[in-house]
Amino acid sequence: DAKTTQPTSMDCAEGRAANLPCNHSTISGNEYVYWYRQIHSQGPQYIIHGLKNNETNEMASLIITEDRKSSTLILPHATLRDTAVYYCIVRVIGAGTLTFGKGTMLLVSP
Amino acid sequence: SQTIHQWPATLVQPVGSPLSLECTVEGTSNPNLYWYRQAAGRGLQLLFYSVGIGQISSEVPQNLSASRPQDRQFILSSKKLLLSDSGFYLCAWGFTNEQFFGPGTRLTVL
Numbered sequence: 001d002a003k004t005t006q007p008t009s010m011d012c013a014e015g016r017a018a019n020l021p022c023n024h025s026t027i028s029g030n031e032y033v034y035w036y037r038q039i040h041s042q043g044p045q046y047i048i049h050g051l052k053n054n055e056t057n058e059m060a061s062l063i064i065t066e067d068r069k070s071s072t073l074i075l076p077h078a079t080l081r082d083t084a085v086y087y088c089i090v091r092v093i094g095a096g097t098l099t100f101g102k103g104t105m106l107l108v109s110p
Numbered sequence: 111s112q113t114i115h116q117w118p119a120t121l122v123q124p125v126g127s128p129l130s131l132e133c134t135v136e137g138t139s140n141p142n143l144y145w146y147r148q149a150a151g152r153g154l155q156l157l158f159y160s161v162g163i164g165q166i167s168s169e170v171p172q173n174l175s176a177s178r179p180q181d182r183q184f185i186l187s188s189k190k191l192l193l194s195d196s197g198f199y200l201c202a203w204g205f206t207n208e209q210f211f212g213p214g215t216r217l218t219v220l
Contacts, residue, residue: 038154041198041214041216042211042213042214043200043202043211043212043213043214044154044200044202044209044211045211046208046209046210049207049208087153087154093207097144097156097159097169098144098154098156098209099156100146100153100154100155100156101153102152102153103153
């Protein structure tokens with residue numbers, strides 16, 4: 001069973017920030033938060049991961065609450081190409097396997 | 111740079127027929143390799159993973175099997191396909207932090 005809870009779907013206007021929440025209230029101290037996304041009919045794509053500090057890369061920002069029980073993936077300026085299913089995953093780094101839940105279907109509209 | 115190949119891209123097979131899906135990785139050595147399946151309307155399910163030649167771990171019992179005859183080759187097989195084997199099959203490679211997914215094979219069993 002996935003250890004995360006995400007909304008089934010979200011909408012976002014093109015050019016606006018998309019904020020995707022994830023609850024992981026049972027996360028362990030040695031588990032990281034990973035985000036992947038899957039554009040329709042393609043394989044998943046790694047976005048970002050973090051332990052407890054906020055992280056930013058060229059694709060997105062990851063904000064993790066101080067108690068680490070939830071996080072938010074931020075796409076600062078969503079484009080139509082960001083329409084995808086976004087998966088929040090917790091795993092022990094180096095564990096090798098990923099357990100995907102159902103994710104959030106983000107629809108970016110003009 | 112690393113690349114991952116899967117073939118065929120699409121496949122239509124009758125129930126009871128055998129299956130062989132191939133995945134190869136270029137540009138890296140001794141990667142972890144993974145097979146996932148995504149059934150219609152469902153999330154990604156990890157089927158098998160391998161940390162080295164001849165080393166296969168199965169995540170779920172099923173009529174599928176996997177083999178890793180070479181370092182960068184991962185094969186998914188079945189002796190007799192079931193209707194429930196239909197889905198989108200994804201191969202991935204990775205090490206500690208990230209997994210990189212191939213383009214996938216869409217299998218339809220009739």
